[in-house]
Amino acid sequence: MELTIATAGSELTPKGSIDLVSRHELVDAGRAVLDEHGALVLNMKGVDFMDSVGVGAVIELAKTASSRGATFALIEPSPPVQRVLAVTGLADAWPLENPTDTV
Template sequence: MTSPGSFGVRPSAAALTLVPADAGEGHVVLMVSGEVDMATSDDLARALTDLLRQRSPRRLLVDLAGVRFLDSSGIQALVVGAQRACHHGCDLALVNVPKPVRRVLEITGVASLLGLGPSAGDDHRGTVSSPDSTR
């Protein structure tokens, strides 16, 4: 992976950090850490949109390993991001999803929409593929 590039590290007042990095072969990783809530979800949504527009990745990996809290506004940012990724012909994947965050996604019924399979024994990855993802 390379350095974060022009996006840099973006901390917000409510302790959310977003660090994008190129992962090679048309893949971009957005490492998310902190709390994704009403105060920070717009930052996440904006970062996803900016990455899709400016880098045009074939695959956007959203690494949630450092996320301590996710509320409904954060869920909305992920769902809208997945829809935008599909529109841009990009596969969006959630990776390293902590158990409490995964549980919130399951309870709200969006886990499968975001490509997360059953939690028992999986590798904590999910993928939302674009309609034409035959790559």
């Protein structure tokens, strides 16, 4: 399983699987975006698999953003991501729309 990550401003769009092998890549990319933009929008439309380690990576990024006073949103969750978020009780944990779209 492989993960590629596209970056456009404060938005990261991972494509593929977020698991033990790829979690560090996602966290590192997310931290870099937070360093540069002070905000992180995680567009999950291209994620076809996410396990508990992937959920942990998302939680880590959300906590990092919060500790820095930055905004964090998870948008366009794919059906597999929606299932994992629902099962873990995190479906309503973060905004599901891009905060820059509502300004």
